[in-house]
Amino acid sequence: MxxxxxxxxxxxxxxxxxxxxxxxxxxxxxxxxxxxxxxxxxxxxxxxxxxxxxxxxxxxxxxxxxxxxxxxxxxxxxxxxxTKPQRNTRSDILLRVFFLGVLKPEQARAYLAGLVEMSEQGHEELRLLAESIDWGDDDLSVYGRIALEYGLRFNAMRREWAEWAAGQIR
Amino acid sequence: MxxxxxxxxxxxxxxxxxxxxxxxxxxxxxxxxxxxxxxxxxxxxxxxxxxxxxxxxxxxxxxxxxxxxxxxxxxxxxxxxxTKPQRNTRSDILLRVFFLGVLKPEQARAYLAGLVEMSEQGHEELRLLAESIDWGDDDLSVYGRIALEYGLRFNAMRREWAEWAAGQIR
DNA sequence: TTCTGACATGTCAAAACTAGAAGGTCCAGC
DNA sequence: GCTGGACCTTCTAGTTTTGACATGTCAGAA
Structure with missing residues (x-):
């Protein structure tokens, strides 16, 4: 909807x-x-x-x-x-984490390493995007910047988490 | 799928x-x-x-x-x-941010304040859940703990972001 | 005994989403 | 002049998801 x-x-x-x-x-x-x-x-x-x-x-x-x-x-x-926003976090990425136990530890770590890389790439793309835009102080700029900042923080968070998680295995 | x-x-x-x-x-x-x-x-x-x-x-x-x-x-x-996980980030919450410009600044800040509260609640729920579980070192415990940690970090990140964002308006 | 609530499955219509085919217009550059 | 790429819409056929309806069993409390 x-x-x-x-x-x-x-x-x-x-x-x-x-x-x-x-x-x-x-x-x-x-x-x-x-x-x-x-x-x-x-x-x-x-x-x-x-x-x-x-x-x-x-x-x-x-x-x-x-x-x-x-x-x-x-x-x-x-x-x-x-209307209330619903936390609709259907996440393929996280779902897989629940079932990493069926894999060998090194395979599980490889998956998490892939997430680290994905997050780094995502962060870099957003960083370049942010650089390329000429931010003003109109509404679109303010809220666009806020949304983009979310993406940057999200990718940074996920990267650190995946690195930490890989260290938890075995 | x-x-x-x-x-x-x-x-x-x-x-x-x-x-x-x-x-x-x-x-x-x-x-x-x-x-x-x-x-x-x-x-x-x-x-x-x-x-x-x-x-x-x-x-x-x-x-x-x-x-x-x-x-x-x-x-x-x-x-x-x-198979590669796809970053399936369809997010009701973030979509709204793009359009906060149609609201008055105080309404937009109210929305972000709502997100702060939602994130705090989410964090607290997970914290209690984590406390209530007797973590072992079996697969389920290890990967369950990892998934839960993601939730904790995600909520903390979103809370800080929403607080920062509210400060960006006007 | 009767009632309630947890247990347990199945089916259906409608809405949302995916993937792509099909058809057509306009414009710039060769 | 012609040609490729950007522009622009409509339609079909399918899968996935939602939300509700329908049906019934079993255990324990009142």
Whole structure:
């Protein structure tokens, strides 16, 4: 159900086409809320049918530019203030940890070493991204920076944890 | 697709019924890989049909106790060693952060304060859980302890981040 | 004896998500 | 002029997940 709110959120910043939104999902939202093209177009159609967004303009190549409607903005605000976020931590990575006991200790350590490497890479990618962006003090910059900082801290935490964990085995 | 591996993993520890497994999903796996009753029973039937698990015993009230078969153990090991975990970070909590700009600063800070509280609670719950368990040095203890430590560190990280983030607004 | 709550499984419809095919337009550079 | 790549949408067919309904057994308390 959060996909519709993600779309409303992006459209609250500025009007955009399905294609534009897809690009946003492939870049800034990729690690937070991945969504495929078919999902996005389907949901946009539903949102438009429900009057939460409107087709503000039509461009070349059948491009439809959607804009958020008052009802959509109200729904977005409602979601942000009235509904509780659920800690939806379905994590493939951590699930595996529970079952490392079926492997030999060196295999288990290899898995954790892989996590260290993954975390290092993730951290480095975000660091480069942060460097490449010209941060202002508008809303997008402030909250984008906060989200990115989360990613940096998360990867650092996971790296240290995986290193510690490898030391716990045998 | 990880649900089947979660089931295989749990059955690799000891035989269990669907009901037993459901309890495990509601407790230790709840934060890592939530699954509903219908999903569990459906998947168990499929796994049994595929010969990855067997019905080892039948008890009162139609209870069927499943045990992992050789093929299931092989599949579990294959999953752990040969397939890459995907960073499946779909996060409701973080998604909201991107759109806090549509709220008033005090509302945004309230959201982050809520995350601080959530993280403190999560940390406390895990701390109590860790205290209540009599840790040995068997596999289950070692890897259970490692997974739990992840939770502790994660909540601590998120708490500090949310406090820092609240200070970034305005 | 009756009732309650834990034990135990099965099935279904709907929603969400995945993966990809299919079709078409516009523009810049060769 | 033509061609490749970016732009842009729609549709299909499948799997996974959610949430609820339906059904029944057993042990112990009232």
């Amino acid at each position: 959060s996909l519709r709110h993600a779309l409303l959120g992006l459209l609250s910043e500025r009007p955009a086409s399905g294609y534009d939104l897809l690009k946003r999902f492939e870049t800034s939202l990729a690690t937070v809320w991945p969504a495929t093209q078919s999902q996005i177009y389907t949901e946009l159609t539903k949102l438009a049918a429900g009057g939460l967004i409107t087709v503000a303009a039509e461009g070349p190549r059948g491009r439809k530019e959607y804009a958020i409607a008052d009802g959509g903005l109200a729904e977005l605000r409602h979601w942000l203030t009235e | 990880s649900l089947r591996h979660a089931l295989l993993g749990l059955l690799s520890e000891r035989p269990a019924s669907g009901y037993d497994l459901l309890k495990r999903f509601e407790t230790s796996l709840a934060t890592v890989w939530p699954a509903t009753q219908s999903q569990i029973y459906t998947e168990l039937t499929k796994l049994a049909a595929g010969g990855l698990i067997t019905v080892a015993a039948e008890g009162p009230r139609g209870r069927k106790e499943y045990a992992i078969a050789d093929g299931g153990l092989a599949e579990l090991r294959h999953w752990l060693t040969e």
